[in-house]
Amino acid sequence: MSTSYPTPYDTDHTAPVTLDRREGPSGEVVLRRHGALLQIIANGCFLMDTSDGRSERLLVDAALDALDGRPEPRVLIGGLGVGFSLAHAAANPRWGRITVVEREPAIIGWHREGPLAELSRSALADPRTEIVEADLVSYVRESADTFDALCLDIDNGPDWTVTEGNGSLYSPVGLAACHARLTPGGVLAVWSARPSANFEGTLRNAGFQSVRTEEIPVVRGVPDVVHLAVRAA
Template sequence: MAEPHAPEPAARGGASGTPVTLDRREGAEGEIALRRHGGPDGDVWEIIVNGTFLMDTSDGRSERLLVDAAMRALPEERRAARPSVLIGGLGVGFSLAHAVADDRWGRVVAVEREQAVIDWHHEGPLARVSKSALIDPRTVILHTDLLEYVRTTSDRYDALCLDIDNGPDWTVTESNDSLYTEEGLAACRALLNPFGVLAVWSAQPSPTFGDALGNAGFSGVTAEEVPVARGVPDVVHLAVRTA
């Protein structure tokens, strides 16, 4: 995920380098749009929610770290048993594609509440990222709200990778705030098998989030930084369910 920023005004049919809106729809909690930027290194696609930049295809390092860090945090015997992973937010598809490209993962489930995002992967330009992953037999795409799924499903996973916001302190919609409370994090913990790992992406460090993870019953709380071109590093928060 690229560093969050206020989006430039969208333009249709603009000149090279000008953002061009390819699709705009009413989503679960407001407008969601797919835009394209032309640049010297090729086109970049970005997702905008209610006028707020969410993510784009310009990099992907931090999305890959999100998945790799979760795998590294699992016990060796669990890694050897092809662990399952739930990816919260399909986004531009980097996390899903990276998980499926790693043969050590078993079942790979991505939860996405926006039908538009799913369509952009199946029928639109984001297929360039996710095409191979979508046809892999290990892949499952669930069209549902992550918060509802976490609180109601009987499914269990070895890893849970969350990337639906710009971080615990910078949510895309107000309804997502509850996911990062002690109650919401406890629900995430209940979704994990013993010694399962929760990994949460953030665009900036969150000094209080580690405390919330500990209060929700997690242990082994750490954070890994990903340098970015400008501003503070991206952060992946990690925590383990030990019982």
């Protein structure tokens, strides 16, 4: 398989350099460097890079703001990615326990001892941080833990999944499991590469309240968004 995958951020003409390539639970994952950027590719599809991080930070901040000053809230971050959400959460002393669920051992390794450690080293050393190697969909359905906020950033969002099985997280059954993992008044925040009016309706049908969408403008194309919803108190 070629390692020259097009991405939305390929603005120079230097060839990307593959740093690592591994087979994971759902296929091939690749870490590559393209100029100053680190990029994660899954099964030949661009997932994310280190170019920005605004929408990942919004994912965390919007959830915290919606909790209205709850002391030391517990947050579940679904998907480690390049570490923007984790690093941003750990930089805020208002958060209590920070649990990150990531199913790709390669991605966890790249953060613990590889090139992505430069972004997440201090966050991983934070005593509030816990990394769980597990499939997020299974974890949400099977875990007995509860959280004040779920910040979910897996795949490309509810309308554009790359990995088979991820779509079930955004289904009525998956959202019911998310609802059960939240404390009363808890917040569900879902990152997406595009807005989805249908997903807003699915959230309401799943029993969530105060459903809204916040947008992050992008250089070109449709904006990244964060869908927000609240479990009734």
